[in-house]
Amino acid sequence: MxxxxxxxxxxxxxxxxxxxxxxxxxxxxxxxxxxxxxxxxxxxxxxxxxxxxxxxxxxxxxxxxxxxxxxxxxxxxxxxxxxxxxxxxxxxxxxxxxxxxxxxxxxxxxxxxxxxxxxxxxxxxxxxxxxxxxxxxxxxxxxxxxxxxxxxxxxxxxxxxxxxxxFPEWPSGGRWGFAEVARRPGDFALAGAACTVVGGRRRVVVFATGALPQRVEDPSEIEATGDLHAPAAYRAAVATRLVERVLIQAGEQP
Amino acid sequence: MTLADFLRDRLRLTGTHLGCEHGVCGACTVLLDGEAVRSCLIFAVQAAGHQVRTVEGLAKGGEPSPLQRAFLKHRALQCGFCTPGFLTTAQALLDRGLPLDRANLPELLAGNICRCTGYQPIVEAILEVASTR
CATH class of the missing domain: 3.30.465.10 (Uridine Diphospho-n-acetylenolpyruvylglucosamine Reductase; domain 3)
Structure with a gap:
């Protein structure tokens, strides 16, 4: 060490x-x-x-x-x-x-x-x-x-x-959501999601699921990988729910 | 050489404890220019020109600080391994002057691990000091 x-x-x-x-x-x-x-x-x-x-x-x-x-x-x-x-x-x-x-x-x-x-x-x-x-x-x-x-x-x-x-200027009226799941607050996320809704345009990103943060139109596109902290299926399932959660935070119909 | 190793091995200030040595456990927390930081995640040379306060620096004139006295009173330690990190972390939180309560304190302490699972008395001790400010 x-x-x-x-x-x-x-x-x-x-x-x-x-x-x-x-x-x-x-x-x-x-x-x-x-x-x-x-x-x-x-x-x-x-x-x-x-x-x-x-x-x-x-x-x-x-x-x-x-x-x-x-x-x-x-x-x-x-x-x-x-x-x-x-x-x-x-x-x-x-x-x-x-x-x-x-x-x-x-x-x-x-x-x-x-x-x-x-x-x-x-x-x-x-x-x-x-x-x-x-x-x-x-x-x-x-x-x-x-x-x-x-x-x-x-x-x-x-x-x-x-x-x-x-970062671009944040427009007034812009909406957003952010959520992640970790073992302790502050630990590395096991899965996370964030979204913005600006001028009717929805943008969703998931992270801690695979090799890089991933922009998705639909949770079915999530490319999750597993490691000793969490199997791929778990990450995909949690990220899918987090996408729903952040869209609801942003006032969207998931 | 990390700041933690420098404090312990060169300065023989062994109050700062080393648990995981990669930033997870919080035992090595010290105050760098008054801010709580992991001394295992800083090289000693990076601290040149800055003020470092370790757990040894909490007592004044050989007398335990109010926070240390509260830890004693509430039995906020069992084996004592995590204690220096909790004391320095709690001191930083108290020095910031932000409101501390039962709702926010557990999350603020989440970066320090106590494997004797003595969190509750630690919370009680810190809240007592916070309430007397």
Whole structure:
């Protein structure tokens, strides 16, 4: 349960951080809140030779309306969710325990991309735009579907950092629902669902069911996989009920 | 080296306990700049320049804090393994000044595991301190 040795850098600016990422390439790994990466490192499932700690990069700490810097913590967003879609505020208390939310960040969660995590599901549901920066190539902005390639696998190149996540303005009159099932409040979800209804258009996402959060028109499309925490049939059954529940929350006929 | 290992093995502050070492059990909770965090999920080097308060820092002048006295009074511990994590977590919740009650406290404590199943006296002890603020 001890991490392999690594070199540690704590850059003071985004330019310095991008330099370090470019310099170390595949050997380097960005450290955000560490609430997913540190467990992987102590279990030696990840053994990066170089950690680039983003804690002191000022450009990543800001929130400007619906544009959230990658290093903004879940706790900060929980304290002040003003201007964000209300489904985000509903999901935040489910992101780990409060001690985890004090450290965990939006960017870290998305770059880690655990299929059971809430941020990837929210990004897909709300059609968030993710901003990626590197030293040697131009900035690019990807939609959630382009960014999420597979479990724990994103479109981020080795020298790139996710710098910000932008959600669309939440329209007045928009409706939404969010629900998940976990063993303890704050544990990883065994299944989850969220929906929005905007201008009569219904959008439903299930998560913690399979390899990635999944957009579904109908619960029969849910592609569930099983593991030691829950068999596939259980996940599919629970997610199906959660879809009904979130649609009812949103005032829809499921 | 994690902050928890640094506290225990380098500083010999063994009040901070290590259970699961991957963020699930809450035994290693410490206060980092006043906020409750898992010291097993932070490398010691990340805490450079920040204030760390462990369970050893709760007592003042060798006297137990009000929270520690309430834990004694309510017998809010059995084997004592989880106790440092509950004390630091509860201290953070009390310091925040948010209302604490029987409805919200169990959920706020869900990130700390007590395998002696002594949750009820822990809740009673924290509520007593909360009621005297």
């Amino acid at each position: 001890k991490a392999a040795p690594f070199a540690y850098h704590r850059p003071r600016s985004l330019a310095e951080a991008l330099d370090l990422m470019a310099e170390h390439g595949e050997e380097g790994k960005a450290l955000a809140g560490g609430q997913s990466l540190v467990p992987l490192m102590v279990l030696r499932l990840a053994q990066p030779a170089v950690l680039v700690d983003l804690a002191d990069v000022p450009e990543l700490q800001h929130r400007d309306g619906t544009r959230i810097g990658a290093m903004v913590t879940n706790a900060a967003l929980e304290r002040d969710g003003s201007g964000l879609p209300p489904v985000v505020a509903a999901a935040l208390p489910h992101i780990g325990h409060f001690q985890i939310r004090n450290r965990g960040t939006i960017g870290g969660s998305l770059a880690h991309l655990d299929p059971a995590a809430e941020w990837p599901a929210l990004a897909l549901l709300l059609e968030a735009r993710l901003t990626l920066r590197s030293r040697d190539r131009s900035e690019r902005t990807l939609g959630a579907e382009e960014f999420m390639l597979g479990p724990l696998t994103t479109a981020l190149a080795a020298d790139e950092l996710l710098t910000a996540v932008t």
